Amino acid sequence: xxxxxxxxxxxxxxxxxxxxxxxxxxxxxxxxxxxxxxxxxxxxxxxxxxxxxxxxxxxxxxxxxxxxxxxxxxxxxxxxxxxxxxxxxxxxxxxxxxxxxxxxxxxxxxxx
Amino acid sequence: xxxxxxxxxxxxxxxxxxxxxxxxxxxxxxxxxxxxxxxxxxxxxxxxxxxxxxxxxxxxxxxxxxxxxxxxxxxxxxxxxxxxxxxxxxxxxxxxxxxxxxxxxxxxxxx
Numbered sequence: 001x002x003x004x005x006x007x008x009x010x011x012x013x014x015x016x017x018x019x020x021x022x023x024x025x026x027x028x029x030x031x032x033x034x035x036x037x038x039x040x041x042x043x044x045x046x047x048x049x050x051x052x053x054x055x056x057x058x059x060x061x062x063x064x065x066x067x068x069x070x071x072x073x074x075x076x077x078x079x080x081x082x083x084x085x086x087x088x089x090x091x092x093x094x095x096x097x098x099x100x101x102x103x104x105x106x107x108x109x110x111x112x
Numbered sequence: 113x114x115x116x117x118x119x120x121x122x123x124x125x126x127x128x129x130x131x132x133x134x135x136x137x138x139x140x141x142x143x144x145x146x147x148x149x150x151x152x153x154x155x156x157x158x159x160x161x162x163x164x165x166x167x168x169x170x171x172x173x174x175x176x177x178x179x180x181x182x183x184x185x186x187x188x189x190x191x192x193x194x195x196x197x198x199x200x201x202x203x204x205x206x207x208x209x210x211x212x213x214x215x216x217x218x219x220x221x222x223x
Contacts, residue, residue, distance in 0.1 A: 006154075032209055043200060044155075044213040059210070090154055097209050098143055098162065101202075103154035 002027035006091045006104030013111055019064075019078040021107050023091030026072065031093040033074040034101065035066055038088040050074060086111045118201055118217045126222050131188040133217040135201030136181075142206040144177055146186050149198045149216070158186075158199075193223040 006023045013019060025031055032051055036044040046059045048066035056066050063082050067075045074091060088108050092101040119134045135144070143162045147155040159175045161168045161184070168175045174187040188195055198218050202211040 034210075036213075041218075043215040044202075046210055046212070049210055088152075092154075094209050097206070098160070098204070099209065100145060100157035100160055101147075101155070101209075101211060102157065105154045106152070108152070 002093075002102065004091065004093055004102055004104045006107060008107060009105065010108045011110070013081050013109065015083055015111055016080045019076070019081050019085070019109070021076040021089055021091075021109075023074045023076075023104055024072055025074075025093045028072070028093070028095070030071060032096055033068060034092040034094070035074065035076050036090045036092065038090060038106075040088075044090065048076070081111045083111050085109065118199070118214045120217060121215065122218045122220075124220045124222065125191055127191060127193055129191055129221075131191050131195070131219055131221070133186045133199050133201075133219070135184045135186070135214055137184075137201075137203045137214075138182065139203075139205055141179075142204045144175075144184050145202045145204065145211065146173075146175060146184075147200045147202060147213075149200065151197075155200065188219075191219075191221045193221050195219060195221045 003026045034049045035047040038044050050056050050068045053068055064078050088106050090106045091104045094101045117136050143160050145160045146158040149155045159170050161175050161177045172189045177184045198216045200213050200216045202213045
């Protein structure tokens, strides 16, 4: 069966520090991969999605970047965090059109 | 941008009652999906309904889709305290399975 791992679960970082969140998927190949951000009590905002290794599309211009160095690995990064980067970050995978998204358990990021 | 909008934003019911949540959207879609999120956790997929389908069932869940009104509803019958969670609709507009999520309905089921 397929599983998705996302870490760390919680993270507190000072303003201006770098960020690296990692997501890996097991049990499937060539998945579509996604990074979403969720503000407190709100819906999800799509940040990045990828249909293959090295292929990244950005939905929202911001202080973040994403990379896909391997088929089942998706990394969210920042060189210098801002207070506004605080939020709940969710990684997800799918098999493409007309298929559901499968989410990780998320990372709660607090920038202080 | 936010495509789906859930209504109500919050709903509180007694165990055993039915819960109905609605979702409205703006553009044409390939499919509409409903997800559930327990506090502080990731989302869990509940049901996917395609644009050419009108109704779908899964256990105590019933989803309807009215493409002419650009709306969907999620009905949870005989609710349980364990159904307490936030419920989100998400629309797939056909561009690479990028889902657009609504703001969610927070459901509380009191025992």
